Amino acid sequence: MRxxxxxxxxxxxxxxxxxxxxxxxxxxxxxxxHAAVWDGHEHKWAxxxxxxxxxxxxxxxxxxxxxxxxxxxxxVGYPGHLDLPAARRVARGKPVVFNPLVSLxxxxxxxxxxxRRRSLPARALAAIDGRALRAADLVVADTEANADDLARRAxxxxxxxxxxxxxxxxxxxxxGWERRETFxxxxxxxxxxxxxxxxxxxxxxxVPETPFRVIxxxxxxxxxADRPANVEWVPWVEYERLADELQAAGxxxxxxGTSAKAGRVIPNKVFQALACGxxxxxxxxxxxxxxxxxxxxxxxxxxxDPEALAAAVRRLAEDGSLAERIAGRGHxxxxxxxxxxxxxxxxxxxxxxx
Numbered sequence: 131m132r133x134x135x136x137x138x139x140x141x142x143x144x145x146x147x148x149x150x151x152x153x154x155x156x157x158x159x160x161x162x163x164h165a166a167v168w169d170g171h172e173h174k175w176a177x178x179x180x181x182x183x184x185x186x187x188x189x190x191x192x193x194x195x196x197x198x199x200x201x202x203x204x205x206v207g208y209p210g211h212l213d214l215p216a217a218r219r220v221a222r223g224k225p226v227v228f229n230p231l232v233s234l235x236x237x238x239x240x241x242x243x244x245x246r247r248r249s250l251p252a253r254a255l256a257a258i259d260g261r262a263l264r265a266a267d268l269v270v271a272d273t274e275a276n277a278d279d280l281a282r283r284a285x286x287x288x289x290x291x292x293x294x295x296x297x298x299x300x301x302x303x304x305x306g307w308e309r310r311e312t313f314x315x316x317x318x319x320x321x322x323x324x325x326x327x328x329x330x331x332x333x334x335x336x337v338p339e340t341p342f343r344v345i346x347x348x349x350x351x352x353x354x355a356d357r358p359a360n361v362e363w364v365p366w367v368e369y370e371r372l373a374d375e376l377q378a379a380g381x382x383x384x385x386x387g388t389s390a391k392a393g394r395v396i397p398n399k400v401f402q403a404l405a406c407g408x409x410x411x412x413x414x415x416x417x418x419x420x421x422x423x424x425x426x427x428x429x430x431x432x433x434x435d436p437e438a439l440a441a442a443v444r445r446l447a448e449d450g451s452l453a454e455r456i457a458g459r460g461h462x463x464x465x466x467x468x469x470x471x472x473x474x475x476x477x478x479x480x481x482x483x484x
Contacts, residue, residue, distance in 0.1 A: 131481065132159045132201045136217050138167040138188045139207025142369070144398040145231050145272070146207045148299045148470070149477060156474030158481070161199050163220070165191045192216050203481045205229055206266070211258050214265040225484035228266035233259045233283055236391050260284045267484060270477075272296050273417040275394040294476050295421065295468040296398055298405035302370060306377040307407040307457055313380030313447040314341045315411075318372060318399050321348035325397075326386030326413070328353055332436035334361045337444050345375065376406040381446045381453065384412025388434040396421060404464035409456040411442045421467060427460040 133153060139146050141164055153160050165188035193216050204221045206213050208231040217226050235255040239247055263269050263284035269291045271277035277291045315334075319325050327350045334342040335358045342361045344354065354363050367375060376382055382403035385392055393415040400418075403410050404427075412418055414430035424430040429446065431438035446453045466472070 131157075131203075131478065132161065132199065133481065134199070134201040134204045134220075135160055135162045135164075135207055136204050136220065137163075137192065137206045137210040137213035138165050139210050139213075141166070143208060144299060144402075145229065145296055148297050148473070149205070149207070149229060149294075151299055151301070152297065152470045152474035153477055154474075155470050156478040158474075158478055161201065163192060193219060203227060203484060208232070209234075211262040214262045218265060225267045225481075226265070227268045227270060227481065227484070228262060229270050230263065230280065231272060232391075233280060235259050235283070236279070256283070266290075268292060268480065270294050270480065273394060273396055273420055275415075275417045275420070279394055292480050294473055294480070296396065296401050297468045297470060297473045298398070298401040298464075300405060300470045303373050303376070303402045303405035305405070305407040305461055306373070307379075307409075308377075309450050309453055309457075310378065310380065312341070314343050314378070315381055315383055315443045315447075316343050316345070316375060316379035316408075317383040318345045318367075318375065318402075319385075319397065321346050321350040321353075323350065323389060324385055324387045324392050324395070325350075326388070326392070326434060329386040329434050329436050329439060330383060331357055331361065333439035333443065334358050336436060336440035337447075340443055340447050343375075343379070345372075372402065373406055376403050376408045379408055381409040381411055381443065383439075383443075384410060384418075384428075386413050386431070386433055386435075386439060392433060393417060401464065401468055404460045404468070407457050407461040409446055409453045410460055411439065411446070421463060422460070426456075427463040428456060 135150055150160050167188045203225045204217055205227045206217045207229055211234055238255060239252045263280055263286060269280055271280055271291060271293050274293050277293050281288055281291045317330050321327050338360050344361060345364045345367050347365045384400045385397050394417050396417050400410055400412055410428040413433040418430055422428040429442040431442050
């Protein structure tokens with residue numbers, strides 16, 4: 131089977147890198163036709179003439195390049211909501227699969243608050259979402275919760291939406307966690323409302339004896355200006371070094387935001403931690419329950435609840451045997467449901483069914 135991974139997708143983003151890696155592991159020949167627009171831009175959702183010009187120029191390049199390979203299925207990568215018309219023309223009747231990861235309206239309106247609900251930009255984003263999702267022969271979401279939301283937004287029959295977990299890129303994220311003498315709670319990610327940074331900082335204040343390490347930057351980094359003394363902030367670490375950070379941590383923190391979107395996703399960093407065998411603490415949501423069980427494969431706490439998060443971190447710091455049990459079972463769940471081998475077979479099966 132041959133697949134063309136197509137569009138202005140962000141090449142280094144874990145969802146794209148992991149899908150390509152999993153497909154290749156499953157024996158699929160993956161070719162890329164990529165035109166860079168979003169790569170290397172921290173604020174890739176910022177609208178404006180420059181962004182519009184970059185996007186138009188990239189899509190012109192995608193269309194002008196004649197197909198130099200035969201392929202069976204075309205996949206539009208994330209973020210590719212504006213790439214579907216070009217993808218349809220290039221596919222020439224072959225099946226088109228959309229890997230959207232997010233709804234633009236949900237991300238920019240409900241989650242990040244860039245636009246007011248029912249404003250003209252919000253309605254435009256909803257229209258872009260709907261057209262892109264309906265233009266694909268199959269939409270692949272990352273959780274059942276997100277699949278239901280995308281189907282509702284685009285009025286899609288559920289047979290046109292499938293689910294494949296995000297997983298982790300295993301050339302980088304490999305098992306290696308061991309309990310250390312010094313326990314550190316590690317938080318990695320873009321500092322956006324979804325992640326619940328304020329909840330993490332409040333939890334750190336409640337356990338001043340426990341070191342916290344925050345790696346990342348973004349919209350809410352101003353909250354770190356008055357962070358408690360036990361919180362270390364590192365604005366950036368190379369992607370290839372994140373596994374070292376996870377393996378050295380006492381536990382990995384997931385997301386704790388209270389938005390509807392936060393309840394529908396399992397973030398990259400949770401899969402990456404599970405792949406490394408690191409104990410995970412994250413919000414108890416519908417999406418998290420699709421993969422994890424509280425007290426078995428992770429510690430799940432109510433979203434936006436710093437007291438519960440502090441208590442979970444303290445439990446793992448004080449009970450080494452619990453941390454080791456959570457770590458071992460969390461990694462086993464990853465191997466059973468979200469490894470590259472499992473997801474590669476899942477993706478290949480979805481594509482062959484088209």
